[in-house]
Amino acid sequence: MRLEWLEDILAVAETGSFSGAADRRLLTQSAFSRRIRQIEDYVGVELFDRTHKPIRLRPTTEAQREQILMLNSALRQLVVDLRRGERITSNRVVIACQHALTATRVPALVQQMPTTRDGIYVRLRSANLDECVGMLLSRQADVAIVYQLPDERNEVGADFLEELMIGTDRLIPVSNAPLPKAPALTEHNGEIPCITYPPDVFLGRVMERKILPFFNPGLRHVPKVETALTLAAVEMAAIGMGVAWVPESLAHDRLTAGTLVDLSEVLPSCDMQVMAMRVQGKPNLAEGIFWSRLQAV
Template sequence: MRLEWLEDILAVAQTGSFIEAAERRFVTQSAFSRRIQQIEQHIGVELFDRTRKPVQLRPTTETQRSRIEELAEALRQLVGDLKQGAKLSANRIVIVSQHALTATMSAMIIERAQRTAPDAFFRLRSANLDECLTQLFSHQADIAVVYRLPGSSHPVRTDFVESVVIGREQLVPVLARGRVDWFLGCLSAGELPFVAYPADVFLGQAMERTVLARLRRDLRLEARVETALTFASCEMALAGVAPAWVPTSLARRPIEEGRLADLSDHLPSCDLEVIVARLLGPRSELEEQIWLELADRSGRLDGS
């Protein structure tokens, strides 16, 4: 059963006239009559009582009218969804980013991309570093946005992938302002309770190399809480559980509001680069446009 046939049947049922139904369906009366005959021949059932004025559905057809209306609406919705899906598929970009970046920079990344592709559909995924690269290499994502330690080697292979630094970030030590005296007392005693990142995730490894290894020389480090989520680390610091190292983009507002204290005068920070990466090889025009906008060095996300 075709959608146009259902709409033809309903047009007659609603108007009670083949002439008015033909006008509603934007065809001549003769063409419309032939279509109705074709429908009835295809089904093998006479649908209308033509002896009555206005024209009425036969009783067997009338009992199925609500089903015909529901089916027509469902088919219209299906057609619309298929068209929309095809449009989105042809105009879709999948961006995968590390969890911390998804939380702090995803809005800026999408806003930058929309400058050159305002009608594009963006699918944003969040994953740890290894999964970001896996999705990139397996073509599940078009572009990856990940961290890198400045001057360090990175698992993004240059023979398969091209990458560009688009911004810089810092993990800064913060704590609830009302707990700063407690923190200073811990330092005086040679102790440092802190919120840790797991050793098997990128931020945990970066913190160990750039911050914790230095502090361990002079202080007894005690991880009070461990979480892979920067949002959770920030909430722990706000609750006064222990100092936490969180991205400046995440900590800036609570610091400005006076809820968090920046402990950078007492503890080192961790510098990070934000890079975009994509596979080498053929790509769509849309992906190329978005890549050029994101990789534009004159528009770094951090304004540098």
């Protein structure tokens, strides 16, 4: 059963004549009559009582009128949804980004996206670094936005990935209070309670390479809790569970408000780059527009 056939049946029921229904459906009366016969041949029964003036639905058809109305409405909506879905697919950019960047840098980039007549649809997928690169290489994402150390380069797919540095950040130690002075630290054997990251995530590797080896010899890193989420690390530092190393951009508001203290004058910190990556090749409309925006940044 076609959508146009359902609308033909309803047009006859509402106008009470084939000529009136033909006018509504923008057809000649002969063309409309042929289509009504085609519908009845397909169904195998007469749908209209032609002996009555005005023409009305036969009782069996009238009993299904509500169902016909519902089907007509549902099919119309399906057509709208399918067309909209096609626009979304062609105008959609999927961005994979590390958790901290999802909460800090990426919203501002998305806000600056220029619009077109049909709009640009952005899908954000938050994950750790390896997952972001994996989504990019498997074409589950169009662009990846991730942290990278200045002296490192992504060797996975380096031959066919295009990279663009779009900003910088610092991994800094934060706590809800300044560290005690040297005598007090000595009384506690120089122990610094710390919120740590798993060794298999990006910030865990950064801690191992760029933070822990540069601890003051008189201080000792003492893990208290481990999390892979920088947002959780910020919250735990804010309630006094220990020192957390987090991106400065993520801690900015709390540092300004005074609920966190930057300890980088006492404890090691390191610089990081914010990198955008995409697979080389012909991008879709939305990816091309988003990448152009990143280049402008």
